[in-house]
Amino acid sequence: MSSEERIKLNFYGGINGIGNIILLEDLKYETKILLDFGANTKKLIRYPSNLDEIINANILPQEKDFPIKNLYSKNFLFEKGLTKSERDRECADKSDPESDLDGVLISHAHRDHYYGLPFLNRNIPIFIGEYTKKILDAKSKASAVSVDNYYTGLNWRTFRTGDTIDIKGVKIYPVHVDHSIPAAYGFIIHTSAGLVVYSGDFRMHGPLKFMTFDLIRKVNELSKGNEQFENEDNERFIKVIALICEGTFVHKASIESERRVKRDLKILTRDIPFDYFIVKYNLADWDRFRTFVEITKQIGWKFIITEKAAYFYHILNTDENWMSMRNPNILDEDSILIVEQENKNSFLYGWQKEIRNIFRKNHKEGRFLKLKEIKDLKAKFFLYYIAVEKPYRENLPRYLVGAFISTDIDPYSEEYYDSDLLSQLRRLGFTSYRIQASGHAKPHDIYKFATEINPDKIFPIHSEHPKLFTNLFKNTSINVILPELYSDYFI
């Protein structure tokens, strides 16, 4: 090993697609850190029966291909047919064998970044934003327990922007970035050979773009040699040796913003033949949620969401620390209606009882309605997409004219909609619109982000067209490395 080769990177996911899994090894400090542990969501199976099925579908890597001892849990995997409390009881006195992975850093609560966590060895610390964890908890509380959302026993360590994490001498500075979900982070990793920056997913055109600039500022502050590093060997050690950078939209982009989404929605709701729009966006996209609530109020429509969505938003509304997510407040906003989830034999899940009780206590139970009651509404409305399956087909307001608006931020939603959802909707007689503001940086923003960070090397990930980085940076001093899966890169 030459002294130039102290840091090793290996990419187990996120190459020519999404699902980031990057192993960073500091060979001097003997530290092994995983940057995200996500799935290629294109390949996801709806209700997997076990980890083997997930590995066989190439959603997560095989343990034998991974240079980590006991990466996956031996004793805490969920087994179908049990309830969560039954499985919790079985796991109560169990523990996993030791692992040599020193930590997993999770950038944000999208499945292409965290999906692997339920399968992780319970001894491995998971470093995750305080609120990122809260979103994961809310998501899992609002869905039935399954193989891929069982978190019992995981070794969580939460952080906030401004914290410093020390993993066996490697110092990590998490800094918030703007993305299509709250609590998204980039990481500045101070290794024995210099700074490695991991962008996570980010954008520079969103309502909170200043947060992405905070990450750039922090890198510049550190790489210029702050007093924190005065004791370090010499200047070389505080160089930015590598930037691992997302490139979801390096190949095609448009100029868009949440403000434009709002403006376009307003245009669309004027002088129209439609009584309602079914809308689809990612539930955790708080900016989009706020846009719909604001529009609804301005034009006197209703916004109908699912009971699960109401529960999810309520949990996030009631966090003591997170001011920015208290609004829109699901209890206070009377333009929001909630469509009851109807289960077999009138059964109610615990979370359903909870959310109905909260509304009842606040004398707001009148805002609940059944799917079949929607047709009797006296207002036009946006209806949050549920599923174009049986309940919809049977209960959609047949005497009203509806259309579909896709405002989803999933990087591959276009293909997905075209092949699947849109054709189903067409069969039901729906026309569709697409109004979008992406969660990802545009090519010119990737350029700005990277040149301001100014690394020696840039590793494009989370992109189907990483080669385009080569052209984008060809007149800069930044060396573009196109990583291949399962190969070692020394930096």
Ligand SMILES: [Zn+2]
């Ligand atoms: Zn994301």
